[in-house]
Amino acid sequence: MTAPFHGIRQAVGGTVDSAWMSWAYRERMPAGSAFSHGTAARLRGLPVPLYLPALTLDISIPHGHRPPEGAGISGHEVASRLWQREEIVHRDFAADVMFALPIVSAALMWCQLADSLDFDDLVALGHALVTGKFVTLDQLGQAAIQWAGHRGAKKLRRAVDEVRPGPLSRPESLIRLQAMRAGLPEPRLNHTVRGLSGEDLAMTDLCWPEFRTLVEYEGDYHRSSRAKFRSDITRLERFADGEWDGLRAHADDVFRDPNPFLARLWRRLAQRGWHPQGAGPLWIPPARR
Incomplete structure (x- = not known):
């Protein structure tokens, strides 16, 4: 048994994360309130960076009501004209339970996280x-x-x-923005590329069809899964057969130093017919994890 909040004792059946803590706190929530901000994003399974506190529960309530307080709780008040609340059903496979949780709407959650x-x-x-x-x-x-x-x-x-x-992962989105900020042309996102005879080859993360250049982002799953590792090799060979120039990016190219990768991408696009405005890409700071 553990006591995640004052007056609440729960058996730990799985990972202690936002979903588990939300489930543990749900009976103490003020009437009409909802999980919000980063908590709502995590409950939806959305990409949330590590710099947002993971084990603090964000809870919002309409204007005129007192936001909740306490250790591990961040209470917020929302203007009545903006208030939108819904429910999400979460399944904890480790604990073998399903439960409904109140959360703010996706649009309101996005606005709340802007700051x-x-x-x-x-x-x-x-x-x-x-x-x-x-x-x-x-x-x-x-x-x-x-x-x-x-x-x-x-x-x-x-x-x-x-x-x-289009983007299916946070790193894909970040690479697109970093590339454009460095002075590169805007890529297509999760676009199906075609071979020399017009046949579909595969969907790629980012590509520049007019220059037959593409980027594949490879996270840890690409390395830890044998099947994925083998299929990645086959994909890149098919791209090469179709005369596509494929670059592979990884976490360091986004979160440690994007500039060497962006310089390679700049050169490869220029070799394929792109006419850049400058001598090289602008310097870009890394994204936070």
Whole structure:
């Protein structure tokens, strides 16, 4: 047994994470409140950077009600005109339980995180929301307009212009933004590339069809899964057969120093017919993990 919050004792049946803590706290939540901010993002399975506190529960409540307080709790008050609440069903496979949790709407959650997330991560979260069909791009735009006067409102309006459907991971979104900020042309996202005879080869993470150049991001899963490792080799060989120039990116190319990778990408695009405006890419700081 453990006591995650004052007056609450629970048996630990699985990993102690946001979902488990939310389940443990749900009976103490004020009526009409909902999990919000980073907690709501994690409950939805969305990409949340490590710099956001993982084991602090964010809970919001409409204006006029007292936000919850206590150790491990961050309470927030939301204007009534912005308040949107729904439920999500979460399954804990380790503990073999299913439970419903109240959370704020996806659009409200995105707005709430504008003040906490770096700009690129706010865009990456918008990518995930649109690609995952949690919201439409129009709904994000409307939410950003309604957020006027709140912290992060200007950042939200800028972020809406950068959100695109397509990216399937946070690093893919970050590479796109880093590349464009360095002076490279905007890539297509999760685009199916074709061979010399017009046949479909495969969907790739980022590509520039006019220059037959593509980028594949390889996370730890690509290394730890034998089947994925083998299929990646086959994919790259098929791309080469179709005269596509494929680059492979990994975590260090995003989170440690993106500049060597961006310089390689710059050269490869130039070799394929792209006419850059400068002598090389602008210096880009790494993303936070």
